[in-house]
Amino acid sequence: MDSRSFFSGVLICVLLNFASSVEAAPTGSLITELPGFNGVFPSNHHSGYITFDEKNLFYYFIVSERNPSKDPVVLWLNGGPGCxxxxxxxxxxGPFNFEQGKPNGSLPILHLNPYSWSKVSNIIYLDSPCGVGMSYSKNQSKYINDDLQTAADTHNFLLKVIHRLHTVCHQSILHRGRVLCGIYVPTLSAEVVKGIKAAQNPIINFKGYLIGNGVSHTKFDGLAALVPFAHGMGLVSDDMFEEVERACKGNYQNPIGSCSISIDKIDQALSGLNIYGILDPCYHDPTSDQHTERNTSSNLPISFQQLGATERPLKVRKRMFGRAWPLWAFEKDGNFPSWPELALQGSVPCVNDDVATAWLNDESVRKSIHAEPKSIAGPWEICSDRIDYRYGAGSMLPYHRNLTTQGYRALIYSGDHDMCVPFTGTQAWTRSLGYKIIDEWRSWVSNHQVAGYLQGYANNLTFLTIKV
Known part of the structure; x- marks a missing residue:
């Protein structure tokens, strides 16, 4: 089995079709108010549990603010696994921008987000697998999960939530994924296709899938992608790059000897960066090395040291989901260590989830969104230590090849400054499928500005970068 290293959150996108009116969701799921928000919802919000096999999967559904009956439905899943x-x-x-409450730890203040995905789509946020976020079971054995079981449970959720929302199949739904959804999306898509062939009710009008910065569980991810990315971005010197190339000879699966030493040098050079967006600020615990005199003193002009400072009430977010599993810790067959387990080994970088934790563990918030209290579902954590997650699906390349050759569209995209799952690896594995190039490398434009680059392949496969 190929080795892989999983990092942060994920989203998954598939195209389905729901029935004519998503507004027909049962009134018992309707959210009428949210603590911390004093405005008017631009569209209806629904939430609750879908229950099966002793598992209670929690979802939050936002009706599109534009045209609910025609806009796609997006299913968002964060990965981790366990986030x-x-x-x-x-x-x-999401539909809101969150401002930290005062004093810290008090209920956050919510403002409407002008860039919410609900502006153009119906969107479902699902806590998956069971044991993550608000999802829970009274049977602890249900917290044992793997790639294939997670895909099967999510497919089951989709079938049941369609009935819950009283929809039939006329409107497209998107499952979109990032990082672990490099696994979640193809495996779920395969389950959806199997259900279509078996004529499972309701029939899902599946059109394709999207994956953003997703691992593919192949030799293309991990250090094989990160080393050239770090060099190309100017994060390591020519000398360091050439040294690691000589020492490792392109084999990063089990670095030993001089290869391991060279990789340690790169690790040190990248220390302190927000791995999920190298241009974004990074939260550092006050006890970390980043706050030592050695790091704060500098010969740089004071104006350079203060770059990025702001007095805006909604400040640049310090916690940009830069957490990552140790870059060089490729996982072997068996279980993944949980995020809390990793944190015990040392500080997990760039993590500060105070706002989400304060809001989602407030009992009045949980009551408003129809989530069980902490006494039943447990406290909300950004990444859970309850689940026992194992390998199961193997390399994703056969999944992609099987889905795309059956005519399903695939958009594989990468943020060009994401160092967690760098675009260099994603570009390599999409190219490795060997499909004919039908849209040669070019820029794509949004609001009259270059927003990234793309390359289109046969079988409706597109690789795309986003300038972020």
Whole structure:
């Protein structure tokens, strides 16, 4: 089995079709108010549990603010494995911007997010697998999961949530993924296709899938992608790059001897960066080395040292989901260590989840969103230590080849400054499929500005970068 290293959150995108009116969701799931928010919802919000096999999977559904009956439905999953999809909800593209409460730890203040994905799509945030976020079971054995079981449970959730929302199949749904969704998305997509062939009810009008910065579980991820990325971005010198190339000879699976020493040098050079967005600020614990006199003193002009300072009420977010599993810790067959286990080995960088933790562990918030209290579902954590997650699916390349050759569209995209799962590896594995290039490398434009680059392949496969 190929080795892989999993990092942060994930999203998954598939195209389905729901029935004519998502507004027909049962009134019992309707959210009428949210502590910390004093405005008017631009569209209806619904939430609750889908229950099966002693598992209670929690979802939060936002009706599109544009055209619910025609806009796609997006299913968002954060990965980890074991991280809650409320990470995406609170910190990335949810309906609200969260302002830290005063004093710290008090209830946050919510403002409407003008860039929410709900502006253009219906969106479901799902805590998966069971044991993550608000999802729970009274049977502890249900917290044992792997790639294939997670895909099967998510497919089961989709079938049941369609009935819950009283929809039939006319509107497209997107499952979109990042990082672990490099695994979640193809495996779920394969489950959806199997269900279609078996004529499972309701029939899902599956059109394709999207994956953002997702691991593919192949030789292309990990250090094989990170080393050239770090060099190309100017994070390591020519000398360091040439040294690691000589020492490792392109084999990073089990670095030993001089290869391991060279990799340690690169590790040190990258220390302190936000791995999930190298241009973004990074939260550092006050006890970390980043706060020592050695690091704060500098010969740089004071104006350079203060770059990025702001007095805006909604400050640049310090916690940019830069957590990552140790870069060089490729996982072997068996279980993944949990995030809390990794934190015991040393500080997990760039993590500060105070706002989400304060909001989602407030009992009035949980009551408003129809989540069970902490006494039943447990306290909300950004990444859970409850689940026991294991390998199961192997390399994702056969999944991609099987799905795309059956005619399903695939958009594989990467943030160009994401060092967690660098675009260099994603570009390499999409190219390795050997499909004919039908849209040669070019820029794509948004609001009259270059927003990234893309290359289109046969079988409806597109690789795309996003300038972030």
């Amino acid at each position: 809650s999809s409320f990470d995406g909800f609170v910190y990335e593209h």
